[in-house]
Amino acid sequence: xxxxxxxxxxxxxxxxxxxxxxxxxxxxxxxxxxxxxxxxxxxxxxxxxxxxxxxxxxxxxxxxxxxxxxxxxxxxxxxxxxxxxxxxxxxxxxxxxxxxxxxxxxxxxxxxxxxxxxxxxxxx
Numbered sequence: 001x002x003x004x005x006x007x008x009x010x011x012x013x014x015x016x017x018x019x020x021x022x023x024x025x026x027x028x029x030x031x032x033x034x035x036x037x038x039x040x041x042x043x044x045x046x047x048x049x050x051x052x053x054x055x056x057x058x059x060x061x062x063x064x065x066x067x068x069x070x071x072x073x074x075x076x077x078x079x080x081x082x083x084x085x086x087x088x089x090x091x092x093x094x095x096x097x098x099x100x101x102x103x104x105x106x107x108x109x110x111x112x113x114x115x116x117x118x119x120x121x122x123x124x
Contacts, residue, residue, distance in 0.1 A: 001023060001027075004023055004024065004027045004029060005027045009027075009029060010029075010030070010080040011029055011030040011031065011032060011053075011076065011079045011080045011085075012024040012029045012030070012031050012032070012053075013031075013032045013034065013076060014031060014032070014033055014034070015033075015034060015035070015036050015040060016033045016034065016035035016036065016039075016040030016041065016043045016044040016047075016055075017040060017043065018039070018043050021033065021043055021046070021047060022096075024052075024053075024089075025052060025089070025092050025093060025096050026093060026096055026097070027093065028089045028090045028092070028093030028094075029089055030052065030053050030054075030079050030080065030082065030085035030086060030088075030089045031047050031052055031053025031054070031079075031089075032053060032054055032055075032056075032075060032076060032079045033047040033048070033053055033054070033055045034055070034056070034059060035055065035061060036061070036063075041061060050088075050092065051084070051085070051088040052085065052088050052089045052092050053079065053085060053089070054075065054078070054079055054085070056071075056075055059071075
């Protein structure tokens with residue numbers, strides 16, 4: 001988290017894992033999501049649709065295609081130089097932090113749910 005939050009980091013290349021995406025959004029970093037397995041394809045689509053990053057679908061799914069280093073570096077440069085992605089990622093960071101500050105954190109929600117279940121079991 002310290003590295004991702006550092007101002008020198010201009011973007012985040014990840015595998016489409018939800019935790020990584022949430023961490024990148026929390027720090028306002030544009031994302032290059034490269035899905036490989038499971039729900040990563042859905043998470044990568046969310047990155048693309050939300051405007052906080054890119055998902056080069058033509059790279060394929062998992063080990064479907066071999067992507068050349070030149071193509072990877074081209075997309076990374078585009079991601080890091082995109083003013084649109086930088087602004088959108090910054091706005092999403094603000095929204096995420098605001099939601100967490102008013103109890104929108106999933107951790108807070110789960111803790112409240114557990115307490116509610118405990119009260120129901122105890123008949124309170």
